[in-house]
Amino acid sequence: xxxxxxxxxxxxxxxxxxxxxxxxxxxxxxxxxxxxxxxxxxxxxxxxxxxxxxxxxxxxxxxxxxxxxxxxxxxxxxxxxxxxxxxxxxxxxxxxxxxxxxxxxxxxxxxxxxxxxxxxxxxxxxxxxxxxxxxxxxxxxxxxxxxxxxxxxxxxxxxxxxxxxxxxxxxxxxxxxxxxxxxxxxxxxxxxxxxxxxxxxxxxxxxxxxxxxxxxxxxxxxxxxxxxxxxxxxxxxxxxxxxxxxxxxxxxxxxxxxxxxxxxxxxxxxxxxxxxxxxxxxxxxxxxxxxxxxxxxxxxxxxxxxxxxxxxxxxxxxxxxxxxxxxxxxxxxxxxxxxxxxxxxxxxxxxxxxxxxxxxxxxxxxxxxxxxxxxxxxxxxxxxxxxxxxxxxxxxxxxxxxxxx
Amino acid sequence: xxxxxxxxxxxxxxxxxxxxxxxxxxxxxxxxxxxxxxxxxxxxxxxxxxxxxxxxxxxxxxxxxxxxxxxxxxxxxxxxxxxxxxxxxxxxxxxxxx
Amino acid sequence: xxxxxxxxxxxxxxxxxxxxxxxxxxxxxxxxxxxxxxxxxxxxxxxxxxxxxxxxxxxxxxxxxxxxxxxxxxxxxxxxxxxxxxxxxxxxxxxxxxxxxxxxxxxxxxxxxxxxxxxxxxxxxxxxxxxxxxxxxxxxxxxxxxxxxx
Amino acid sequence: xxxxxxxxxxxxxxxxxxxxxxxxxxxxxxxxxxxxxxxxxxxxxxxxxxxxxxxxxxxxxxxxxxxxxxxxxxxxxxxxxxxxxxxxxxxxxxxxxxxxxxxxxxxxxxxxxxxxxxxxxxxxxxxxxxxxxxxxxxxxxxxxx
Numbered sequence: 001x002x003x004x005x006x007x008x009x010x011x012x013x014x015x016x017x018x019x020x021x022x023x024x025x026x027x028x029x030x031x032x033x034x035x036x037x038x039x040x041x042x043x044x045x046x047x048x049x050x051x052x053x054x055x056x057x058x059x060x061x062x063x064x065x066x067x068x069x070x071x072x073x074x075x076x077x078x079x080x081x082x083x084x085x086x087x088x089x090x091x092x093x094x095x096x097x098x099x100x101x102x103x104x105x106x107x108x109x110x111x112x113x114x115x116x117x118x119x120x121x122x123x124x125x126x127x128x129x130x131x132x133x134x135x136x137x138x139x140x141x142x143x144x145x146x147x148x149x150x151x152x153x154x155x156x157x158x159x160x161x162x163x164x165x166x167x168x169x170x171x172x173x174x175x176x177x178x179x180x181x182x183x184x185x186x187x188x189x190x191x192x193x194x195x196x197x198x199x200x201x202x203x204x205x206x207x208x209x210x211x212x213x214x215x216x217x218x219x220x221x222x223x224x225x226x227x228x229x230x231x232x233x234x235x236x237x238x239x240x241x242x243x244x245x246x247x248x249x250x251x252x253x254x255x256x257x258x259x260x261x262x263x264x265x266x267x268x269x270x271x272x273x274x275x276x277x278x279x280x281x282x283x284x285x286x287x288x289x290x291x292x293x294x295x296x297x298x299x300x301x302x303x304x305x306x307x308x309x310x311x312x313x314x315x316x317x318x319x320x321x322x323x324x325x326x327x328x329x330x331x332x333x334x335x336x337x338x339x340x341x342x343x344x345x346x347x348x349x350x351x352x353x354x355x356x357x358x359x360x361x362x363x364x365x366x367x368x369x370x371x372x373x374x375x376x377x378x379x380x381x382x383x384x385x386x387x388x389x390x391x392x393x394x395x396x397x398x399x400x401x402x403x404x405x
Numbered sequence: 406x407x408x409x410x411x412x413x414x415x416x417x418x419x420x421x422x423x424x425x426x427x428x429x430x431x432x433x434x435x436x437x438x439x440x441x442x443x444x445x446x447x448x449x450x451x452x453x454x455x456x457x458x459x460x461x462x463x464x465x466x467x468x469x470x471x472x473x474x475x476x477x478x479x480x481x482x483x484x485x486x487x488x489x490x491x492x493x494x495x496x497x498x499x500x501x502x503x
Numbered sequence: 504x505x506x507x508x509x510x511x512x513x514x515x516x517x518x519x520x521x522x523x524x525x526x527x528x529x530x531x532x533x534x535x536x537x538x539x540x541x542x543x544x545x546x547x548x549x550x551x552x553x554x555x556x557x558x559x560x561x562x563x564x565x566x567x568x569x570x571x572x573x574x575x576x577x578x579x580x581x582x583x584x585x586x587x588x589x590x591x592x593x594x595x596x597x598x599x600x601x602x603x604x605x606x607x608x609x610x611x612x613x614x615x616x617x618x619x620x621x622x623x624x625x626x627x628x629x630x631x632x633x634x635x636x637x638x639x640x641x642x643x644x645x646x647x648x649x650x651x652x653x
Numbered sequence: 654x655x656x657x658x659x660x661x662x663x664x665x666x667x668x669x670x671x672x673x674x675x676x677x678x679x680x681x682x683x684x685x686x687x688x689x690x691x692x693x694x695x696x697x698x699x700x701x702x703x704x705x706x707x708x709x710x711x712x713x714x715x716x717x718x719x720x721x722x723x724x725x726x727x728x729x730x731x732x733x734x735x736x737x738x739x740x741x742x743x744x745x746x747x748x749x750x751x752x753x754x755x756x757x758x759x760x761x762x763x764x765x766x767x768x769x770x771x772x773x774x775x776x777x778x779x780x781x782x783x784x785x786x787x788x789x790x791x792x793x794x795x796x797x798x
Binding site for chain 2: 666670672675691696706
C-alpha cells in the first residue's frame with residue numbers, strides 16, 4: 001500500500017520536477033528556430049536519463065548511500081574533488097537560472113523589473129526549505145507542477161503535423177545555421193540530463209529510507225516519471241514550432257517565449273505561462289539548492305537531512321542558504337535569465353563525464369551492489385552516455401563561443 | 406613510535422631492491438587481530454585499483470583481461486622512508502615465493 | 504597526490520582542450536555581410552514579436568504591462584542592432600536600408616506602447632499594421648542579399 | 654550490513670584500507686554523522702606487521718593529501734578565523750565499534766569531539782537567532798499543506 005503511494009507520488013514528483021527553466025528555455029528556442037527538427041535530442045536525452053535516474057535510485061536503495069557520498073567513499077577524495085568543485089559551480093549557475101525564471105514570471109505578472117524580484121524570491125525559496133519537510137517540498141511543488149501540462153494541452157489543441165513530429169524524432173542535419181543547431185541540440189541534452197537530478201534523487205531515496213524492496217518502485221518512477229516529464233518538453237517544442245516559428249519569432253528573450261500559450265488559451269494563456277514557469281522553477285530551485293547542500297555535506301561527512309531540525313545540521317542548512325543567496329545575486333546584478341539558462345544548459349552537457357564515469361564505476365561494484373549491479377544493457381547505455389558526454393564536452397565549448405552569442 | 410600516514414602512502418611508486426619500478430601502492434589488505442587491525446599485504450599496480458573498485462575490466466568493457474595485482478607481503482615492504490617505499494627483495498623473488 | 508586521473512586521463516583531457524580550442528578558432532570569424540544578416544534575423548524576430556504582442560493585446564490575451572515591458576526589451580535590442588549595423592563593414596546596399604528599417608521599428612514600438620497605455624484599440628491595430636509592413640520589407644531585403652528567412 | 658562474518662566487534666574479517674576505511678563516513682554512537690576518515694595512521698613495528706593506530710579527521714588532513722602547501726594555508730586560516738581548537742581529531746582504532754559498507758561507527762558522542770566545533774558554533778551564533786522551522790519536532794502531522 002505504502003509502495004503504491006510512493007510510486008504514485010514518485011511519478012507525480014518527476015512529472016512536476018522534471019520540467020524546469022532549462023527545459024522550457026531550450027524547448028522554446030528549438031521550436032522557434034528549427035520547428036520540430038530538434039525533437040530527437042530530447043528523446044535521446046530522455047532515454048539516457050531514464051537509465052541514469054534508475055541507476056541512482058537503485059544504488060541508493062541497495063547501498064543506503066547517496067551518490068556524492070558513495071563517490072567520495074569508494075573512489076576517494078582526490079578523484080572526487082575536481083568533479084565536486086566543477087559540479088558545484090554548475091549547480092550554482094543552474095540555481096541562478098531557476099531563480100531568474102521565478103523572477104521573470106513575477107515580472108510578467110507585475111510589470112516590475114526582473115532584478116527587483118531577486119531577493120524576495122531568494123527569501124521565498126529559502127523559507128520553503130527552512131520550514132518545510134522533505135516530503136512537503138516534494139509533494140507540493142510536484143502537484144502544482146502539473147500546471148506545466150498546459151504545454152501538452154496547447155500542443156494538442158494546435159493539431160501539430162504528425163508526420164513532421166515523427167520526422168523530428170530522427171536525427172537530421174540542419175538546413176541552416178549549423179552552429180546554432182548543434183548548440184541548441186547540446187543544450188537540450190544538457191537540460192534533460194541535469195546532473196543535479198541524480199544527487200537529488202539518490203539523496204531523496206536515502207532521506208525516504210529506501211531499501212532493496214524499492215527497486216521495482218524505483219524502476220516505475222524513473223520510466224513513467226521521466227517519460228511524462230519529457231512529454232511536457234515535447235509539448236513545449238511543438239507549441240513553439242506551431243505558434244512562434246511561422247510568425248518568424250525566435251526566442252532570444254523570455255518575453256518572446258511568454259507569447260507561446262496565448263493562442264491556445266486566449267486570455268488565460270499568458271497567466272498560465274507565468275504560473276507554470278514560476279512553479280516549475282520554484283520546484284527546481286529547491287531541488288538544486290538541496291542538491292548542493294547534499295553534495296557538500298556528503299563530501300565532508302557532515303550531518304545532513306532535510307527532515308532534521310536545523311540545529312542538528314547547521315552546516316547543511318547554511319550551505320543551501322548561501323547557495324540561494326549567492327545565485328540570487330546574479331539576477332540582482334542584472335544577468336539576463338534566458339542567457340544564463342542557455343549557457344548553463346550547454347555547460348551541463350559539458351560536465352556530464354563527471355557524472356557518467358562515476359556511475360559506470362559504482363554501478364559495477366560487485367561488493368556493493370551484488371546481484372543488483374548493472375547488467376549489460378544498463379552498462380551499454382552508461383557507456384553511450386560516457387562517450388557521448390565526452391564528445392559533447394569537447395564540442396560544446398566552441399559552440400558556447402559561437403552559437404551562444 | 407614510528408608511524409606512517411596511509412593516505413599519503415596511497416599512490417606512491419614502489420621500487421624493488423635493485424631499484425626497478427614495481428608499481429604504485431593502490432590498496433592495502435588488513436585483518437583484525439585481537440583488538441588491533443594489522444596489515445597483511447600491499448597491492449600494487451592498476452589491477453589493484455580494479456580490485457579496489459570491485460569491478461573487472463571484463464565485466465565493464467567485455468575485454469578478457471585477467472591481470473592480477475602484485476601482492477607484497479608486509480614483511481617485504483620497507484617503509485622506513487615513506488616517501489620512497491622499497492621492496493626488501495627483487496620482483497622475481499616476490500613472484501617466486503608465491 | 505595520486506588519483507584516478509593518473510591513469511592516463513591527463514593527455515586525453517589536454518587533447519580534448521586543444522581540439523576544442525582549435526575548432527572554435529577555425530570557424531569563429533564570419534564575413535561582415537553574413538554577420539549583418541544574422542543580426543537582421545534577430546531584428547526580424549523582434550519585429551515579429553512586437554507584432555504578435557500587439558495582436559494579442561487586441562485580443563485581450565496579454566496585459567498592457569506586458570506590452571510595455573516587451574516594447575522596452577525590443578527597443579533596447581533594436582537599438583543594439585542599429586549600432587551593430589552602423590559599425591558593420593557590410594555592403595551599404597544591405598546596411599543602410601537595414602538601419603532604416605530598424606530605426607523605424609523602434610519608433611513604431613514606442614507608439615505601440617503609448618497607444619496600448621492609452622487603451623487606444625484602433626491605434627494599436629494601426630501600429631500592428633505598420634510592423635507587418637516593416638517585417639515584409641526586412642524579409643525582402645534579406646532575400647535580396649541571399650539571407651535566409653525561415 | 655557487514656559483508657563478511659564478524660568478529661564480535663562489528664568489523665569484517667578482511668579489510669581493504671583504501672576501499673573500506675579511508676574516506677568512509679564516520680558516525681558516533683547515536684549514528685550522528687560527524688565527518689569522514691580523512692587520514693589513517695599506521696604504526697610500523699619491529700618484526701611484526703604494521704597496525705592501524707588511529708584515524709584522523711579535519712580539513713587540514715584533507716588539505717595535506719592534496720599538497721603540503723595547501724595544508725599550511727588551511728592551517729593558517731584555521732588559526733586566524735577557525736572555531737576549532739585542534740586541527741586534527743584523532744580517534745584511536747580501539748574506539749571503532751562497527752564498520753560497514755556505508756559507515757564507520759565510533760564509540761564517542763559527536764558533540765564532545767572537535768569535529769562538531771563548527772556545528773556547535775553555527776548553532777549557537779547563527780541558527781539560534783533564526784525563527785525555528787515547523788519540522789523536525791518528532792511530529793509527522795504537519796507535513797502536508
